[in-house]
Amino acid sequence: MTQSCHHICVTRDDYAGVELTFLLGLGFQLVLGEFTRRLADAGQGDLRPVHGMAFQALKGDGATATELAERLGVTKQAAGQIVDDLERRGYVRREPHPGGGRRKLVVLTAAAREHLLVAGRVLHELEAELAGSADVGALRRELSRVVRALHGEGGLPPLRPVW
């Protein structure tokens, strides 16, 4: 049932006694840690992953703070605070919204677009290097199946701080 393979396992590579949930968390933590480390080395050490997520959500035509909140899975106040911070540091601007009303359109500056480029490059380099140690294709496939099993077919849910 729980495939406790005390005698069968031949690969010494699967941390057989470690919970899958723990292994998932460790994998994420280590990959994300390596990502932020390389990002800092590339001169982007003043932005945390959540900022990159925000940039992704604003990429293209921008969005209102409320839309950003939905895409990040936080309250609109939290999104407003993130925008305050990013605006103060020159990564986004608040412009009048073409649709009028009280809305403001949050758009990326060149610095944010530069960050997106660097982060994308770092992520792809990291994945390519991991492909030397693991079967990244299989990993992606199985992770996708797990995500689908737990969340269904709809669009991906927002990635939030985990606990």
Next chain:
Amino acid sequence: MTQSCHHICVTRDDYAGVELTFLLGLGFQLVLGEFTRRLADAGQGDLRPVHGMAFQALKGDGATATELAERLGVTKQAAGQIVDDLERRGYVRREPHPGGGRRKLVVLTAAAREHLLVAGRVLHELEAELAGSADVGALRRELSRVVRALHGEGGLPPLRPVW
């Protein structure tokens, strides 16, 4: 280089456009969310994952607050606060340390051991169910390889809140 398989991919199952790092985070978040949900259904809703980690670290002969801090990867003050909380709610006791000194031995009560049993059962049930949708063996194998590649052969690092 980045194995952008626009033409080759036949499995529509790998969220080809999604970053591996994102997929890892999503997988962890969803599995952990399902875990805590089931734990709450099993009447253990007043304990967060970090408490389960603490119980694991204390299982057996117990430990001092400082040892707990090392195993959780936090400061000894933070460990002390966690112990305060758990003691107040009856999950651990502070006993005089057999080795003397100023040390105190933090040991689990029956309630904590019960939690460990339930949590272990839930984790194994969850993994068994996921095995119906994904190749859990392959997932464990590839995650293990990633962990090994990024952390080396030494013992597993503590699992910390991720950002």
Next chain:
DNA sequence: CTACTTAGTCAAGGTGCTTTACTCGCAGTG
């Protein structure tokens, strides 16, 4: 006895989010 080390604790501070409550701009209705 003094000096150093180690474990524990108290207090303050910081971060990042939430909840509560408000203000502003606009649309619809009588």
Next chain:
DNA sequence: CACTGCGAGTAAAGCACCTTGACTAAGTAG
């Protein structure tokens, strides 16, 4: 025209959780 309501934004306070800094207590080595 006011009047009502609503959606977006913001201000303030609170909370969960961790850190840093400073201190006390107990043991140990010189």
